[in-house]
Amino acid sequence: MNIDELKTDFDKAEALLHVLTETATGKERYPRLYSDLRNFFYNSSYKKFMPQWLNNIWTLDIFWSHIKPKFDHYWERREYLAEELSPLLNACQGTHNILTLQSDIIEDFSSIGVNDCWRKMLERVESDPDGAITMARTTMETVLKHLADELHETYSPQEDFSVLYKKVAKRLNLSPDNHEEQLFKSILGGCSAIAGGLGRIRNLYGDAHGQGVKQLRPHIRHARLAVNSSATLCLFLLETYEFQNGKSR
Known part of the structure; x- marks a missing residue:
């Protein structure tokens, strides 16, 4: 998967949560996609919705060093990431709703x-x-x-x-x-x-x-x-x- 395949901002936010969750639970890592998604959000109006701790997480290796000692169980890491990324997902969902609204009117x-x-x-x-x-x-x-x-x-x-x-x-x-x-x-x-x-x-x-x-x-x-x-x-x-x-x- 690459960022160009993600059509909406909400898709990108979901992908960022997925990439972080996969890394946090010891599964496949997507370093290039993470870098592209992080750059996209930090260079947009969505920056204010990003978790503060993510400011200095430039790579997935750094993220792993951050998340590993923080929680002992995978389910704790999933819940933490879902909560931390929820403001970004909600903001992107709003943009998605606006695009849908435009499409509905035109249709x-x-x-x-x-x-x-x-x-x-x-x-x-x-x-x-x-x-x-x-x-x-x-x-x-x-x-x-x-x-x-x-x-x-x-x-x-x-x-x-x-x-x-x-x-x-x-x-x-x-x-x-x-x-x-x-x-x-x-x-x-x-x-x-x-x-x-x-x-x-x-x-x-x-x-x-x-x-x-x-x-x-x-x-x-x-x-x-x-x-x-x-x-x-x-x-x-x-x-x-x-x-x-x-x-x-």
């Missing part, structure tokens, strides 16, 4: 598909507010880019979030400037503000970026607001697109 690009993703995001709100906020922003971005593609609207891969929303809204005749009624102008202007706000709140709170010394932690209510705002706006955009293309009742 079922409809209001029904977004409703299903909405449910998945809400399920994560209380246990992982950071991750829920990241998923809310990811859902919005995925829907906007997919709509832009369907509407033949050009954009750059790193398009500013609010700019991308305005491009799609204009194509769907949802720009406030396209409406004379003050009520609709206010509502549609609010939609634009929500889109821009989701991008900014994710930069402050979401788990897709590394955090500095002073970490901002969102409350559950913040995560729920982000999730519900994202899902509601995505549904509105999708239903508008479906209506204009004769795909809705």
Whole structure:
């Protein structure tokens, strides 16, 4: 096995646990894979989830010298490693969930598909507010880019979030400037503000970026607001697109 065969970050985290467990229980060693996995995680935003004692464990020989005198029984070593690597596995599972969410939206690009993703995001709100906020922003971005593609609207891969929303809204005749009624102008202007706000709140709170010394932690209510705002706006955009293309009742 080599690191290139591991498709997701969660796969890599599981492989790291497996490699350490195999060494700790006197089985086959994978020195090259261990080195590659260790370098991958220590050169990524996942570094903060790595066990502190692993900082100086550059090789499996050093790891064996560390783990052998620590526990007499293999089962103790397995339990220890599983507990120590659990923060990393949980963090990578969150990334895996986000990738799955993107895939689900693309596979079922409809209001029904977004409703299903909405449910998945809400399920994560209380246990992982950071991750829920990241998923809310990811859902919005995925829907906007997919709509832009369907509407033949050009954009750059790193398009500013609010700019991308305005491009799609204009194509769907949802720009406030396209409406004379003050009520609709206010509502549609609010939609634009929500889109821009989701991008900014994710930069402050979401788990897709590394955090500095002073970490901002969102409350559950913040995560729920982000999730519900994202899902509601995505549904509105999708239903508008479906209506204009004769795909809705």
